[in-house]
Amino acid sequence: MKITIVGTGYVGLVTGACFSDAGHEVMCVDNNEKKIEMLLKGEMPIYEPGLDEIVERNVKAGRLKFSTSIAEGTKFAKVIFIAVGTPPGVGGEANLTYVEQVGREVAENMTDYHLLVEKSTVPAKTSEHLKRTMRKYLKADVDFDVASNPEFLREGTAIVDATHPDRIVVGVESARAGDLLEEIYKPILAAGGGQFLRMNVTSAELTKHASNSFLALKISYINAVARICEMAGADVEQVAKGMGLDPRIGPRFLHAGVGYGGSCFPKDVDAFVRLSDAVGYDFKLLKEVQQINKSQREFVMQKIKRELWVVQDKKIAIFGLAFKPETDDVREAPSLYFVPALQEMKAKVVAWDPIAEGKFREALPDVPLETSQDLYECATGADLVLVLTEWDAVKNIDLAKLKSVMTTPVMIDGRNAFDPATVRAAGFTYHSVGRA
Numbered sequence: 001m002k003i004t005i006v007g008t009g010y011v012g013l014v015t016g017a018c019f020s021d022a023g024h025e026v027m028c029v030d031n032n033e034k035k036i037e038m039l040l041k042g043e044m045p046i047y048e049p050g051l052d053e054i055v056e057r058n059v060k061a062g063r064l065k066f067s068t069s070i071a072e073g074t075k076f077a078k079v080i081f082i083a084v085g086t087p088p089g090v091g092g093e094a095n096l097t098y099v100e101q102v103g104r105e106v107a108e109n110m111t112d113y114h115l116l117v118e119k120s121t122v123p124a125k126t127s128e129h130l131k132r133t134m135r136k137y138l139k140a141d142v143d144f145d146v147a148s149n150p151e152f153l154r155e156g157t158a159i160v161d162a163t164h165p166d167r168i169v170v171g172v173e174s175a176r177a178g179d180l181l182e183e184i185y186k187p188i189l190a191a192g193g194g195q196f197l198r199m200n201v202t203s204a205e206l207t208k209h210a211s212n213s214f215l216a217l218k219i220s221y222i223n224a225v226a227r228i229c230e231m232a233g234a235d236v237e238q239v240a241k242g243m244g245l246d247p248r249i250g251p252r253f254l255h256a257g258v259g260y261g262g263s264c265f266p267k268d269v270d271a272f273v274r275l276s277d278a279v280g281y282d283f284k285l286l287k288e289v290q291q292i293n294k295s296q297r298e299f300v301m302q303k304i305k306r307e308l309w310v311v312q313d314k315k316i317a318i319f320g321l322a323f324k325p326e327t328d329d330v331r332e333a334p335s336l337y338f339v340p341a342l343q344e345m346k347a348k349v350v351a352w353d354p355i356a357e358g359k360f361r362e363a364l365p366d367v368p369l370e371t372s373q374d375l376y377e378c379a380t381g382a383d384l385v386l387v388l389t390e391w392d393a394v395k396n397i398d399l400a401k402l403k404s405v406m407t408t409p410v411m412i413d414g415r416n417a418f419d420p421a422t423v424r425a426a427g428f429t430y431h432s433v434g435r436a
């Protein structure tokens with residue numbers, strides 16, 4: 001089937017690449033000309049393991065095209081996925097400017113039936129606004145549907161997630177829309193498994209926020225438990241293991257640390273809180289989830305201050321800028337908090353990250369940051385190492401060599417990436433989260 005995807009970022013490009021790999025003809029559209037230029041030259045605008053090969057293979061096969069024109073995309077396919085960003089607005093609610101722009105432009109260019117699919121994470125009832133907007137801008141008397149198909153992929157494992165989904169959630173108002181989406185996902189579900197769930201549009205929209213908020217809640221829960229563990233003399237890793245073996249709880253998202261970040265959890269939890277407020281429910285539980293997450297960074301900062309006593313003029317080596325391993329995404333990453341805050345205290349900060357440096361500089365262009373491509377060089381002369389991303393290179397570091405290059409061997413592990421006994425045996429003063 002022919003498919004257009006508007007918004008060629010982490011979600012749009014992965015979805016487009018995987019749809020084309022499943023045999024569909026796909027056009028990925030983005031209004032960022034630089035991004036499309038790069039893709040037309042065979043360069044990847046984002047880092048996602050395995051994505052470059054799939055893109056190359058399908059471009060060569062003529063199944064994957066790129067464009068900067070929504071008009072062209074509207075002509076190309078009758079099914080159009082919206083995968084543009086929905087960043088937080090001033091009050092924390094989702095900013096739907098880009099979604100609205102796409103709806104408007106598609107409507108202006110439609111000459112026959114189209115199905116517009118919300119793949120971006122949007123609040124419940126967005127489809128109602130989209131439909132109203134589209135009706136306003138239609139130039140021809142044509143029929144259309146708006147559906148919801150929230151995306152659950154995770155950066156770093158996006159290809160596996162997109163090709164082996166647990167579930168495909170679609171919210172539709174007509175059998176026609178539901179059947180079109182089912183046909184699109186048929187080859188993916190046949191090859192990768194997973195359930196196809198058809199529901200109404202508002203339920204599908206809400207499923208995404210409810211899922212992400214629940215995962216964020218799990219992280220904040222274990223972080224709160226970690227605080228109690230430290231006070232009570234317990235080890236949160238052991239507690240989490242003991243909890244996670246219960247299938248009703250499960251082991252995932254029970255890793256204590258510096259708190260959740262990334263492009264989805266913080267903004268999706270925020271948007272769900274705003275949505276709940278808007279419909280008249282005070283979602284105090286989620287507000288507390290946010291509060292715990294915020295305080296977790298401050299909690300780790302306190303460990304740094306306690307250890308260094310005077311932060312000024314101390315060299316702090318930061319291991320990891322990305323919000324998690326295997327991605328170059330730094331949106332809401334802890335590094336965006338720690339680097340400026342430590343610099344404010346006049347520490348000398350040097351950071352290492354294998355791929356996220358460029359995105360960090362784009363995110364904080366006014367924050368001058370010294371970086372190093374080598375972990376040991378980064379830590380040379382350092383008074384403290386702060387682990388913010390559990391890259392394999394960090395977890396596999398030679399502790400003896402690391403100690404030998406540092407001024408004082410102190411490690412604050414914001415990801416519980418190391419075994420405390422091993423690091424202490426190597427001669428480090430070591431602090432992690434929730435391991436007394």
Ligand SMILES: NC(=O)c1ccc[n+]([C@@H]2O[C@H](COP(=O)([O-])OP(=O)(O)OC[C@H]3O[C@@H](n4cnc5c(N)ncnc54)[C@H](O)[C@@H]3O)[C@@H](O)[C@H]2O)c1
Nearest residue numbers: 007008009010011030031032084085086098101120121151
């Ligand atoms: N990144 C994730 O892990 C993830 C996972 C699930 C859901 N989501 C959701 O998917 C959506 C997209 O996220 P992302 O991380 O891919 O964002 P992104 O910022 O990487 O990509 C969005 C793209 O949309 C483009 N765009 C914006 N306005 C446009 C317009 N009018 N016309 C054409 N292109 C336009 C931007 O240039 C950008 O390239 C968000 O709603 C996000 O919450 C993201």
